[in-house]
Amino acid sequence: MQTSSGAKLDFGRVALLLVLLGVGWYFWDSPALWPLKLLVVMMHESGHAFATLLAGGSVDRVTLAANESGACLSRLPAGMLAQVAVYSAGYVGSALAGAFLLLATFRLRLRRFVLVASCVCLAVMGILYAGDGFTLAFCMGTALALGLAAKYLPDGGVGMLNLFLAAFSTLYVAFDLRSDLWNNAARSVSDAALLANVTPVPSWAWAALWSFVSLALLGLFARWSLRASRPEGLGMGYSLPSSRR
Known part of the structure; x- marks a missing residue:
C-alpha cells in the first residue's frame, strides 16, 4: 500500500488504527467511554484557553459538565484577529491534539x-483555571490516572493506550464537527455562531472552514504516522505489546 508520494504505508499500523476506530465507534454509547469524551471536551476548551493566552488575553475559568458540554471564559484583547484565533482554536485544537497523538505514538516514539x-x-x-469542583476533580483525577499509566505500564501498554486515545479523539472530533457544526440548531449556539456575530462571515462558512482544516490535519498527520519505518530503524514503527521496542 502506497501514498501518492510513493511512500509505503505500514499495513499493520493501518489495520490496528482501523480496529481501534471500530472499537470506539461500536462502544460509543458505553458509560466506560464517558471519561474519554470529557477528555476530548477538555482538549477543545484547552485549545480556546491556549489561544487566548497566545493572543495576549487572560483566562478566567474553564468548566466541564457531566453532559459533555464545556466552556472557556476569557478576556480577549481588542481586535477581530484575536477573536477569530480564539474561537477557531476549539475544534481545530482538539483535532490537532488527536493528530499529534497519532504522530507521537507511531512515528516519533514519544509514547x-x-x-x-x-x-x-x-x-x-x-x-x-478549573471553574468548579467537578472540573477540578476531573482534571486532577485524569492527570493522576495518566501519570500512573506513564510510570507503571510497560512500553507496549503505553503505546496501545496512546493509540486508543488518538483513535478515540479522532472519532470524537469527527462526530463533534457533525453534531455541533452541521446541525442548524446546535450551530446557532456554537463557536461558529459567536464568530458570525463579530465578522461578516456566516456561521455555516466557519463550520465548513473548521471542518476542512480539522479533517485535513487529521488526514495529513495520519498519513505521516502510517508510513512504513525506514530499514535502518529510524523512527521504528509501532508494534503490539512485547518486550522489544
Missing part, C-alpha cells in the same frame, strides 16, 4: 512522554 505531558497539562489547567 511515555505524551502521557506525562498530558498529565502535566491537565493538572495545570485544573489548578489554574
